[in-house]
Amino acid sequence: MVDLSLRGIKKRFRTVDVLHGIDLEIKDKELVVFVGPSGCGKSTLLRLVAGLDPITDGEFWMAGTKMNDVAPSRRGIAMVFQSYALYPHMDVYENMTFGARLMGLDNAEVERRIAEAARMLRLDALLKRRPKELSGGQRQRVAIGRALVRKPELLLLDEPLSNLDAALRSEVRLEIAKLHRDIGGTTIYVTHDQVEAMTLADRIVVMNQGRVEQFGSPRELYETPANTFVATFIGSPQMSLLEMERDGDRIGIAGTGSVVPGRLPAADERQVIVGVRPDAVVITPGEDGEGLSARVVYTEYLGDNAFTYVRLANGQLISVRCTPDTEFAIDAPVRVGLLPNKAHFFSSATKQRLPA
Amino acid sequence: MFTKQLTGRRLWIAALIMPPLVFVCLFIVYPIISAFAYAFFEWSGLARGDFVWFENFHKVLFVEPFASRTVNAFSHNVFVFFALMVFQNGLGFVLAYFLWRELPGFRFHRIAVFLPVVLSTIVVGFLWRLFFHPLFGPVNAGLKALGLGFLTQPWLGQDTTALWSIVFANAWHMVGFPTLVFLAGMQRIPGEVLDAVRMETQSEWVKITKIVWPLVAPSATVVFTLLFVGAFNWFELPYIMVGLEGSPHGSTDVLGLYFYRTAFGNQSGAPPDFGAGSALAVLIFLFIAIVAGTLTIRMRRREIEL
Numbered sequence: 002m003v004d005l006s007l008r009g010i011k012k013r014f015r016t017v018d019v020l021h022g023i024d025l026e027i028k029d030k031e032l033v034v035f036v037g038p039s040g041c042g043k044s045t046l047l048r049l050v051a052g053l054d055p056i057t058d059g060e061f062w063m064a065g066t067k068m069n070d071v072a073p074s075r076r077g078i079a080m081v082f083q084s085y086a087l088y089p090h091m092d093v094y095e096n097m098t099f100g101a102r103l104m105g106l107d108n109a110e111v112e113r114r115i116a117e118a119a120r121m122l123r124l125d126a127l128l129k130r131r132p133k134e135l136s137g138g139q140r141q142r143v144a145i146g147r148a149l150v151r152k153p154e155l156l157l158l159d160e161p162l163s164n165l166d167a168a169l170r171s172e173v174r175l176e177i178a179k180l181h182r183d184i185g186g187t188t189i190y191v192t193h194d195q196v197e198a199m200t201l202a203d204r205i206v207v208m209n210q211g212r213v214e215q216f217g218s219p220r221e222l223y224e225t226p227a228n229t230f231v232a233t234f235i236g237s238p239q240m241s242l243l244e245m246e247r248d249g250d251r252i253g254i255a256g257t258g259s260v261v262p263g264r265l266p267a268a269d270e271r272q273v274i275v276g277v278r279p280d281a282v283v284i285t286p287g288e289d290g291e292g293l294s295a296r297v298v299y300t301e302y303l304g305d306n307a308f309t310y311v312r313l314a315n316g317q318l319i320s321v322r323c324t325p326d327t328e329f330a331i332d333a334p335v336r337v338g339l340l341p342n343k344a345h346f347f348s349s350a351t352k353q354r355l356p357a
Numbered sequence: 358m359f360t361k362q363l364t365g366r367r368l369w370i371a372a373l374i375m376p377p378l379v380f381v382c383l384f385i386v387y388p389i390i391s392a393f394a395y396a397f398f399e400w401s402g403l404a405r406g407d408f409v410w411f412e413n414f415h416k417v418l419f420v421e422p423f424a425s426r427t428v429n430a431f432s433h434n435v436f437v438f439f440a441l442m443v444f445q446n447g448l449g450f451v452l453a454y455f456l457w458r459e460l461p462g463f464r465f466h467r468i469a470v471f472l473p474v475v476l477s478t479i480v481v482g483f484l485w486r487l488f489f490h491p492l493f494g495p496v497n498a499g500l501k502a503l504g505l506g507f508l509t510q511p512w513l514g515q516d517t518t519a520l521w522s523i524v525f526a527n528a529w530h531m532v533g534f535p536t537l538v539f540l541a542g543m544q545r546i547p548g549e550v551l552d553a554v555r556m557e558t559q560s561e562w563v564k565i566t567k568i569v570w571p572l573v574a575p576s577a578t579v580v581f582t583l584l585f586v587g588a589f590n591w592f593e594l595p596y597i598m599v600g601l602e603g604s605p606h607g608s609t610d611v612l613g614l615y616f617y618r619t620a621f622g623n624q625s626g627a628p629p630d631f632g633a634g635s636a637l638a639v640l641i642f643l644f645i646a647i648v649a650g651t652l653t654i655r656m657r658r659r660e661i662e663l
């Protein structure tokens with residue numbers, strides 16, 4: 002029942018500008034993921050939304066109410082912290098009832114909500130334990146449970162999986178996705194892991210150095226990245242960026258060769274940055290022929306897939322997805338070609354996407 | 358080979374333990390045992406008389422005028438303990454909270470609070486005796502300057518205010534210690550735990566009573582125990598500020614002063630009574646040891662891992 006509106010949000014710590022004007026419209030019931038490299042301001046933005054730190058400039062609205070000066074506990078927001086932040090002197094049951102009681106709910110209602118959360122998060126057997134007697138995954142579930150019993154209008158999660166091991170991570174990630182489907186409240190989820198972002202999000206906010214680079218669905222981000230930052234941040238292995246020159250329907254690199262990429266950008270800049278994902282490239286063995294000349298650096302064999310890294314004649318490295326049965330000798334000469342209409346084009350000057 | 362090594366190791370351990378052990382025996386265990394022994398004899402001056410069983414204990418506890426003096430002194434120790442618990446430890450907690458929250462001026466106060474702790478008790482006692490002087494003391498002068506002249510008192514000279522004044526001086530002197538311990542306890546609370554509370558309530562009272570205090574309480578064990586021991590061993594400050602008699606009219610008399618007068622005599626000519634003094638010392642020691650021991654064990658159990 003809440004939509005959020007962030008208008009020109011800025012944050013300054015003493016003399017350091019951390020957020021430089023964030024504008025976001027988040028819809029009701031949406032699961033939005035903030036993703037970006039370490040130190041880009043994700044946690045800072047989340048804390049501003051929670052009300053834990055004051056907003057330096059700009060406005061934050063929830064469901065049509067301006068929230069800048071509302072105390073954190075009055076915003077109808079619950080937060081799951083990276084370190085879980087459970088109260089060490091209370092058992093699991095007390096941890097979960099503490100906030101619910103403070104909301105003025107009667108006992109029967111509190112008990113009902115705890116029973117529900119305990120069932121949903123499989124906490125029944127743990128209710129009498131102290132946090133230090135729980136495993137990381139269990140603490141995580143308690144932290145989520147504590148947030149859920151308050152039935153918040155907005156749920157915030159700051160890197161909730163970063164203290165878990167890899168196996169547990171994907172398990173809890175599925176649980177969070179399922180919880181969101183079942184409960185369906187507006188949720189903001191912070192991570193620096195793009196796989197988490199892609200798998201969980203309705204929409205993703207890609208942040209970099211205190212700015213929003215792009216806000217869109219995982220598919221939009223992957224298929225039409227707005228700039229070179231988003232292009233290289235989303236997708237693994239990374240998209241390779243090549244400085245190339247346009248010549249008619251061909252693009253090429255001096256001394257390396259040229260290819261026909263299919264669709265070209267509408268703008269007629271000569272120098273462009275061409276972005277190619279590993280699955281947009283094909284390599285064929287041999288010195289001569291169509292395409293860019295390159296040499297094999299090494300092959301990463303992953304069982305169902307293999308990635309071959311090749312170095313172009315101009316020294317640039319690109320990754321290529323191959324079938325697992327292809328084998329290239331190290332240093333073998335190859336020709337690099339592009340699949341039609343798979344390349345992304347960015348302006349050399351602004352690094353922004355050049356639409357077709 | 359093996360036994361040889363073992364003996365070598367044992368020798369080392371013995372060699373390292375012996376000196377402190379000898380020291381402790383000579384200067385702590387032996388005097389305590391002697392006091393125990395002295396308490397069972399009759400004394401005239403420094404000459405030991407007959408073995409009298411529990412007569413000395415009986416005297417200080419049940420025979421007048423000794424008994425009522427003992428009770429009077431003990432009740433003052435109890436008062437001092439509770440007064441300091443409230444004013445010294447309570448104020449220490451409040452100060453620690455303000456320093457921890459970094460309220461305006463916290464840098465100055467952080468130092469101001471801890472400075473008196475490093476002064477010796479002798480100096481503090483002397484200082485406050487001057488401050489409380491009815492004619493020349495800054496306390497009364499200050500009250501007058503503030504237009505509160507009607508509040509001026511002979512602070513140390515009347516039985517309604519004397520003990521309070523010494524307690525005040527003690528709190529002023531030592532408040533930095535509980536402050537330091539509480540502050541350390543507060544600084545150990547993880548920031549995200551405090552953020553988590555802020556998400557659930559904006560009441561400072563709930564935050565302090567339900568989160569901060571329970572998490573700091575375990576580190577208060579040592580503060581409480583030391584205060585207890587200090588309050589029942591109280592001697593230097595009253596001795597310097599009001600003298601050996603607990604004047605005026607015994608209103609500041611405490612066990613420490615009373616023991617000293619009994620065992621070693623006083624200026625007004627009462628003869629030293631080593632037996633009764635030792636009996637008092639033994640009783641004080643047992644009382645402190647038993648209560649402080651129980652207190653420590655009980656409170657240790659509540660300790661919480663963060």
Ligand SMILES: Nc1ncnc2c1ncn2[C@@H]1O[C@H](COP(=O)(O)OP(=O)(O)OP(=O)(O)O)[C@@H](O)[C@H]1O
Nearest residue numbers: 014017019037038039040041042043044045046193
């Ligand atoms: N209290 C503070 N005082 C000064 N600078 C701060 C403060 N908090 C954060 N910063 C700075 O703001 C920037 C953004 O920090 P933030 O914690 O939001 O990053 P993040 O995106 O959450 O990174 P991570 O993925 O590592 O958690 C960092 O450069 C950090 O140094």
Ligand SMILES: [Mg+2]
Nearest residue numbers: 043044045160
């Ligand atoms: Mg962070």
